[in-house]
Amino acid sequence: MTDLVPTPSDRPDPADQHRRSGVSPGAAPDPGADRRGARGGRVRVVTVAYNPGDELERFLSSLKAATSREVTVVIADNGEEHGVVEALAAAHGARVVGDGVNRGYGGGANLAAQGLDEDWIVVANPDLVWRPGSLDVLIDAAIAHPEAGALGPRLLNADGTVYPSGRALPSLAAGTGHALLGRVWPSNPFSARYHGGNEDVTHAVGWLSGACLLLPADVWRELGGFDDGYFMFFEDVDLGARIGASGRVNLQVPEAVVIHEQGVSWKARPERMIRAHHASARRYMRASHPAPWRAPLRWALSAGLRAREEIAVRAARRG
Structure with missing residues (x-):
C-alpha cells in the first residue's frame, strides 16, 4: 500500500477518459463474469498482520x-507474536x-493468496473496520462492471474525513512536483491532481489503495498478484498500472464505505517505514x-x- 509520496507513470491513466458511473472503457468483457454469476460466488479475504493489537479483532469481527x-479469511503472519494471531x-x-519470515505487505498478501480457488x-489492511454490507456493495459493483480489474471502497479516516484512496497515475513531471511541494504546499496543483476529486459516484481512477482492494480471482491470477519486490508501499500503484495496461479499469465505489484506522504500523516503527516508503518510490x-x-x-x-x-x-525522531 502507499499513501505519502506519489509515483509517476507514463502509462495511460484510464481516469482521464472514464470518470463517471456507467464506465464504458471499451475493454473486453471479463470472461469470468458468467462463472461468478448473479450472486457473486465465494470470496477470499487476505490480510497481513505484523504483531497486531486490538485492530485485528475489530477487522475480523466487523467483516x-x-x-x-x-x-474464507487467510492471515499472513509477518511478525513474531504468533500466539496472538493464531488465537x-x-x-x-x-x-x-x-x-516467521517478514515478506512485507505485497509478499504477505501473495502468500495468503496462494492456491486461490x-x-x-480481497486484500485488506488489518486496521480496517468494515461497515455492514460494504463488501457486498463492492462485489455487486464488480458484477455490474465486468470491465473492472480492481475495485476499492471509499476509505474514511477514524475521524470521519475521507482518505484519498483512488488516485491518478501522474506523469514524471507531476510526480516531481508533488514530491517537492507536497509537504510545503499541500494544495499545489500537482498534488491536487494526484489525489483526485471526492466523487460520489462510481468512477475510474489510475490506482487504488492496497488498504482495501477487491479483484476478480482470475484477474489476480493472470497478473500474478503484487510485485513483492516492493517490500512496503507502491505495490498497489504498480498493480493499478498493470491493471490499466491489461485493458481493464480500476474503479472506486464510494457507496461502499470502510473505516481505516491507519497508522498502527507507522507508530510502531516510523523511521523504518518512512525509509521503506521512499525506497519503493525510487524503485x-x-x-x-x-x-x-x-x-x-x-x-x-x-533528489x-x-x-x-x-x-x-x-x-x-523529534516526535
Missing part, C-alpha cells in the same frame, strides 16, 4: 456483517500462513521510466524524494 457471501484466527474461523479476492520511478532521455527528471525526482525522506525521518 462478518460486511457480506452475505461465503468468505484470533481460531476465534474467527480464519487460517494463518507464514513461516474462490471467485473473488517504481526507475522501473517505470528507464529511458535515458528521462534521466534528468529521474534525478530531480530522486526530491531523498530530501523529503530525511525531513520526514528527522520529524519522526
Whole structure:
C-alpha cells in the first residue's frame, strides 16, 4: 500500500477518459463474469498482520456483517507474536500462513493468496473496520462492471474525513512536483491532481489503495498478484498500472464505505517505514521510466524524494 509520496507513470491513466458511473472503457468483457454469476460466488479475504493489537479483532469481527457471501479469511503472519494471531484466527474461523519470515505487505498478501480457488479476492489492511454490507456493495459493483480489474471502497479516516484512496497515475513531471511541494504546499496543483476529486459516484481512477482492494480471482491470477519486490508501499500503484495496461479499469465505489484506522504500523516503527516508503518510490520511478532521455527528471525526482525522506525521518525522531 502507499499513501505519502506519489509515483509517476507514463502509462495511460484510464481516469482521464472514464470518470463517471456507467464506465464504458471499451475493454473486453471479463470472461469470468458468467462463472461468478448473479450472486457473486465465494470470496477470499487476505490480510497481513505484523504483531497486531486490538485492530485485528475489530477487522475480523466487523467483516462478518460486511457480506452475505461465503468468505474464507487467510492471515499472513509477518511478525513474531504468533500466539496472538493464531488465537484470533481460531476465534474467527480464519487460517494463518507464514513461516516467521517478514515478506512485507505485497509478499504477505501473495502468500495468503496462494492456491486461490474462490471467485473473488480481497486484500485488506488489518486496521480496517468494515461497515455492514460494504463488501457486498463492492462485489455487486464488480458484477455490474465486468470491465473492472480492481475495485476499492471509499476509505474514511477514524475521524470521519475521507482518505484519498483512488488516485491518478501522474506523469514524471507531476510526480516531481508533488514530491517537492507536497509537504510545503499541500494544495499545489500537482498534488491536487494526484489525489483526485471526492466523487460520489462510481468512477475510474489510475490506482487504488492496497488498504482495501477487491479483484476478480482470475484477474489476480493472470497478473500474478503484487510485485513483492516492493517490500512496503507502491505495490498497489504498480498493480493499478498493470491493471490499466491489461485493458481493464480500476474503479472506486464510494457507496461502499470502510473505516481505516491507519497508522498502527507507522507508530510502531516510523523511521523504518518512512525509509521503506521512499525506497519503493525510487524503485517504481526507475522501473517505470528507464529511458535515458528521462534521466534528468529521474534525478530531480530522486533528489526530491531523498530530501523529503530525511525531513520526514528527522520529524519522526523529534516526535
